[in-house]
Amino acid sequence: xxxxxxxxxxxxxxxxxxxxxxxxxxxxxxxxxxxxxxxxxxxxxxxxxxxxxxxxxxxxxxxxxxxxxxxxxxxxxxxxxxxxxxxxxxxxxxxxxxxxxxxxxxxxxxxxxxxxxxxxxxxxxxxxxxxxxxxxxxxxxxxxxxxxxxxxxxxxxxxxxxxxxxxxxxxxxxxxxxxxxxxxxxxxxxxxxxxxxxxxxxxxxxxxxxxxxxxxxxxxxxxxxxxxxxxxxxxxxxxxxxxxxxxxxxxxxxxxxxxxxxxxxxxxxxxxxxxxxxxxxxxxxxxxxxxxxxxxxxxxxxxxxxxxxxxxxxx
Numbered sequence: 001x002x003x004x005x006x007x008x009x010x011x012x013x014x015x016x017x018x019x020x021x022x023x024x025x026x027x028x029x030x031x032x033x034x035x036x037x038x039x040x041x042x043x044x045x046x047x048x049x050x051x052x053x054x055x056x057x058x059x060x061x062x063x064x065x066x067x068x069x070x071x072x073x074x075x076x077x078x079x080x081x082x083x084x085x086x087x088x089x090x091x092x093x094x095x096x097x098x099x100x101x102x103x104x105x106x107x108x109x110x111x112x113x114x115x116x117x118x119x120x121x122x123x124x125x126x127x128x129x130x131x132x133x134x135x136x137x138x139x140x141x142x143x144x145x146x147x148x149x150x151x152x153x154x155x156x157x158x159x160x161x162x163x164x165x166x167x168x169x170x171x172x173x174x175x176x177x178x179x180x181x182x183x184x185x186x187x188x189x190x191x192x193x194x195x196x197x198x199x200x201x202x203x204x205x206x207x208x209x210x211x212x213x214x215x216x217x218x219x220x221x222x223x224x225x226x227x228x229x230x231x232x233x234x235x236x237x238x239x240x241x242x243x244x245x246x247x248x249x250x251x252x253x254x255x256x257x258x259x260x261x262x263x264x265x266x267x268x269x270x271x272x273x274x275x276x277x278x279x280x281x282x283x284x285x286x287x288x289x290x291x292x293x294x295x296x297x298x299x300x301x302x303x304x305x306x307x308x309x310x311x312x313x314x315x
Contacts, residue, residue, distance in 0.1 A: 001066075007058040016043060017050040020062060027064075035062060072101045072130070077113035082143065082296045087152045087289045089118060089131075090145045092298040095275045099135045099144070114146055121146065122153035134160055134231065142169070142280025143298045147288075155288035160231060166284030166295065169226045169236055170215070172277035172304060173245040174255050177214050177222040184210045184239040188232040197252060198234045200242045208232040210239045218311040220259055221248065225281075237276060248307070250276040266310045269303075277304045 003024065011019055020032045020041070027035075035041050036050045040063045043052060054060070080092040093099070093110060100111040114121055114131055121131035131146040133156045147153035159165045187205030191197040199205075209229035216223045222245065226236050234253070240246055241253035248254065248270070258270060284295035300308075 001064045003062045003064070005060045005062075007054050007056055007060065009056045011054065012056045013053055015050065016041070016048055016052045016054055016060070019054055019060070024062065035064065040065070072106065072109070072111045072115060074116035075107060075112035076116050077108070077110075079113050079117055081117075082298065083294070085289075086120075087148055087287070088145055088156070089114070089148060090143060090283070090296050093136060093141060093144050093280075095139050095141045095301065095303070098138045100129045100132050110144070110146075118146075118148060120148050122148060122150050133157055136280050137234065137237075137276075137278075139275030140278045140280060141298070141301050141304075143283035143296050144280070145283060145285060149288075152288040156285065159285060163229055163231070164286070166282060167228045167231075167280065168282035169228070170279045170281045170300060170304075171224050171226055171236060171240065172248045172307060173222050173224060173240055174248055175220065175222065175245045176217050177212075177224060177245055179214070181213045182211070184208075184212070184243060186239060186242055188235060188238055198232070198238045200238060206230075206232060208235050208239065210236055212240075216312075218315065220262070221311055223308060236278060248277040249273040250278075263310070263314055266307070266314065269307045269310055273303055273307065275303075277307065279304060 005023055017029065017032050017036065021029055024032065033050050036048065039047050041048065042061045043054065044059050081089065082092050083090040091110065098105060098109045101109050111130060111132065123130055131148065131153065133145060133147055133153060136142060136144055145156065147156055186200040186208060187202065188198050188200055188208040189202030189205030191199040192202065207230065211227045211229060213225045214222055215225055228235060237247050237250055237253045246254040254276065258267065279300055280298065282295060282297050284293060287294050
């Protein structure tokens with residue numbers, strides 16, 4: 001698709017990229033910059049730079065290529081398989097592994113690994129999400145189930161929709177949580193100004209409920225068990241941050257600075273933690289074929305386990 005513009009006097013003497021961002025509001029500034037760098041924007045029939053000042057009467061042409069369909073391809077990526085049969089596969093996902101391809105990422109995801117390992121994934125999720133019934137964040141570790149058949153996919157999706165699956169997480173949070181048990185019932189929606197973040201301060205949020213139980217308290221930290229009643233994006237991380245006990249290591253909703261007085265060993269372990277200390281420990285479902293309840297537990301990864309061990313030694 002090609003758009004053409006003639007610069008009016010009111011638009012004269014501004015940058016080309018700013019002019020285009022005003023005329024093409026559906027495109028991001030980065031997208032416009034890429035179009036200019038790729039030679040798909042002309043100023044008076046010549047290529048131009050993003051910062052070029054435009055003048056009254058200038059002719060601007062912008063060609064926006066049709067989006068190319070992308071499809072996930074199989075990749076030989078190791079999988080920690082907790083269970084597998086003809087209907088489902090249950091994975092212990094490591095931290096750092098994205099669940100499915102998306103904008104700017106078509107390789108190195110759990111879907112790519114599943115396509116290599118399984119020849120019979122459900123197609124309901126489409127070309128980029130075959131078999132994917134639910135997700136956990138890239139930097140959250142733990143149990144995840146994928147569907148191998150469309151029937152299994154529909155059956156599992158219904159359980160998620162009805163919140164009948166058992167999903168239990170372990171989280172190491174900042175601060176000493178006062179109550180032994182509690183429920184966080186706060187709506188979650190897009191942050192009003194930072195669109196990549198979620199927030200409880202939103203006018204268009206959806207109800208989100210997280211139940212928690214204290215497992216152990218330490219100086220400056222608490223290990224809790226969190227159970228999801230709903231499944232909103234970043235739910236546990238947003239909820240715990242909202243009650244002023246953000247997940248340790250969370251780069252989006254967590255603390256920016258560590259408290260003083262920590263031991264050198266603990267300080268080193270915390271600095272080496274490259275993700276939020278959140279782990280999907282238990283997943284329980286009704287099997288789509290046998291109709292029997294099944295449950296899996298993923299062991300706590302070494303990075304979180306090391307921090308907890310250091311905290312216990314300091315007690």
